[in-house]
Amino acid sequence: MNVLDFLLVNSTAYSALKFYNLFLPAIIGGGIGGTSTAHFLIDLFGRKNIDIDIYEANKIGGRLATAKVGDFEYETGGSVIHTSNKYMEDLISTLGLRKRSHCSSQENFGLYDGSKFVFMESDWSWVTMIKLAWRYGFSLSKITDNIDTMLSRFARIYELQANHKTFTTVHDMLHAMDPSFPAMMKKTTFNGFVRDGISPKIIDELVMASLLCNYGQDTNVHQFVGSVSMAAVQGSLFSVSGGNKGVAEKVISHHKLNVIHSKVLKVIYEKDVHRFGVNYVGSGKESSTKDYDFVVLAAPLTHDLSKLQCLNLPDGAKKCSQRGTYHRTVSTIVEGKVNSNFFESMKEDELPVDILLTNKSVFFRSFSRIKPVSTNNSGSCGPPVYKVFSPKPLTDQELKVLFKEIKSVQVSDWLAYPEYDEAFAADNFVLYDRFYYLNAIESAASAMEMSAISAKNIALLVHASWTKAKPVEHLNNGRLKDEFR
Numbered sequence: 360m361n362v363l364d365f366l367l368v369n370s371t372a373y374s375a376l377k378f379y380n381l382f383l384p385a386i387i388g389g390g391i392g393g394t395s396t397a398h399f400l401i402d403l404f405g406r407k408n409i410d411i412d413i414y415e416a417n418k419i420g421g422r423l424a425t426a427k428v429g430d431f432e433y434e435t436g437g438s439v440i441h442t443s444n445k446y447m448e449d450l451i452s453t454l455g456l457r458k459r460s461h462c463s464s465q466e467n468f469g470l471y472d473g474s475k476f477v478f479m480e481s482d483w484s485w486v487t488m489i490k491l492a493w494r495y496g497f498s499l500s501k502i503t504d505n506i507d508t509m510l511s512r513f514a515r516i517y518e519l520q521a522n523h524k525t526f527t528t529v530h531d532m533l534h535a536m537d538p539s540f541p542a543m544m545k546k547t548t549f550n551g552f553v554r555d556g557i558s559p560k561i562i563d564e565l566v567m568a569s570l571l572c573n574y575g576q577d578t579n580v581h582q583f584v585g586s587v588s589m590a591a592v593q594g595s596l597f598s599v600s601g602g603n604k605g606v607a608e609k610v611i612s613h614h615k616l617n618v619i620h621s622k623v624l625k626v627i628y629e630k631d632v633h634r635f636g637v638n639y640v641g642s643g644k645e646s647s648t649k650d651y652d653f654v655v656l657a658a659p660l661t662h663d664l665s666k667l668q669c670l671n672l673p674d675g676a677k678k679c680s681q682r683g684t685y686h687r688t689v690s691t692i693v694e695g696k697v698n699s700n701f702f703e704s705m706k707e708d709e710l711p712v713d714i715l716l717t718n719k720s721v722f723f724r725s726f727s728r729i730k731p732v733s734t735n736n737s738g739s740c741g742p743p744v745y746k747v748f749s750p751k752p753l754t755d756q757e758l759k760v761l762f763k764e765i766k767s768v769q770v771s772d773w774l775a776y777p778e779y780d781e782a783f784a785a786d787n788f789v790l791y792d793r794f795y796y797l798n799a800i801e802s803a804a805s806a807m808e809m810s811a812i813s814a815k816n817i818a819l820l821v822h823a824s825w826t827k828a829k830p831v832e833h834l835n836n837g838r839l840k841d842e843f844r
């Protein structure tokens with residue numbers, strides 16, 4: 360096919376869809392961000408008025424994934440949702456999914472410094488409260504009150520977005536939640552919490568352990584992400600029965616969306632018609648280009664993850680320039696028997712379910728006995744299976760230190776979330792008019808609900824831009840109909 364034929368076919372395909380007055384956005388990335396963007400766009404435009412393509416080079420769900428051990432599956436990526444996370448709650452309910460309730464058992468945690476437990480939760484909550492007060496004093500209530508206040512201010516976003524309020528920058532979104540939020544990205548968690556009157560001991564133990572587990576990083580991360588991490592420690596959490604990735608998968612099946620399993624190489628702006636060509640390569644060697652009214656980039660723009668080229672955009676190279684790096688977290692799922700001698704020679708049944716490290720120099724970040732995302736046909740919850748988070752793959756020697764018996768090992772090597780520091784710049788949602796960047800939200804914090812809120816914001820930005828323009832009139836003059844006579 361020569362260039363002229365190609366352009367004719369491509370533009371005709373675009374025009375044909377436009378003839379039916381369809382709105383054509385492309386979403387690059389099939390994780391929770393990209394799929395929830397599609398869900399919110401359909402909510403705003405109506406399914407019959409929009410034709411969405413989702414580009415995904417790997418598996419739908421992205422950093423939400425499971426690993427199979429025998430008859431059972433286990434979360435290997437994003438694993439927990441907070442009960443205050445409205446959009447995730449709504450998506451699960453709307454899509455007919457269920458929260459995981461099976462296999463629930465007493466989930467106690469212990470803080471381990473690499474040689475001893477500095478704190479261990481009791482099976483009796485009142486004993487735990489006494490132990491917490493004894494070790495951390497009453498300044499503990501300061502941090503729980505601090506996080507509860509932040510959660511209530513964070514929830515303002517839901518009413519703002521219900522009133523179609525949109526944000527072009529992460530800074531403006533955080534500021535709308537509370538004027539104090541943006542500044543929290545400019546100080547370390549340690550300094551910010553000390554300034555809030557929280558004892559260094561709580562920060563060095565509780566906050567450090569939550570960050571090493573949730574983000575693989577220490578209290579030098581900025582205070583906003585440190586606060587989100589603490590919300591996971593003190594809040595009630597849940598996950599989706601069958602796996603959190605099911606939310607992304609169900610959006611696609613529920614709305615019957617078109618998934619193009621390909622890698623996107625370029626986004627090419629076509630100024631004369633104000634639309635975008637998405638250049639992509641699938642299993643073949645030849646690349647193809649398809650035209651869209653809008654493009655949503657729902658995948659990280661960092662030099663370790665993205666080679667995307669943005670062409671014909673004013674300073675396009677800068678707009679799609681790489682922003683920082685993502686932190687490597689290795690998730691190792693082991694079926695076997697724990698070597699409880701490693702942990703102060705405790706008996707296996709005395710070990711806490713979740714062992715969180717307070718010491719960054721230890722070769723792993725957390726050690727948890729985990730439950731499957733669903734039971735098997737006989738209602739069983741499966742054999743003893745453990746999940747170890749570590750900054751790099753565990754060596755055979757390290758596995759032998761942690762386990763006295765190993766039946767199987769599954770390794771998931773993630774670039775899981777941004778490398779956070781207090782200099783981390785709040786990013787922009789708008790790369791160019793009608794070209795949006797969902798993962799900008801991760802500069803504030805990375806969690807399923809953060810991606811869902813960003814998705815809602817971008818869907819509202821798209822809707823505001825589209826309804827402001829008059830896209831259909833200039834295509835529905837006689838010319839278009841002439842083309843099809």
Ligand SMILES: CC(C)=CCC/C(C)=C/CC/C(C)=C/CSC[C@H](N)C(=O)O
Pocket residue numbers: 436437438439440441444506509510513573574586587588590591776805806807808809
């Ligand atoms: C402003 C604050 C304190 C919270 C905002 C609400 C929110 C996003 C809560 C989510 C807390 C949570 C479940 C964090 C876990 S992140 C761990 C890991 N990265 C994952 O995604 O599972």
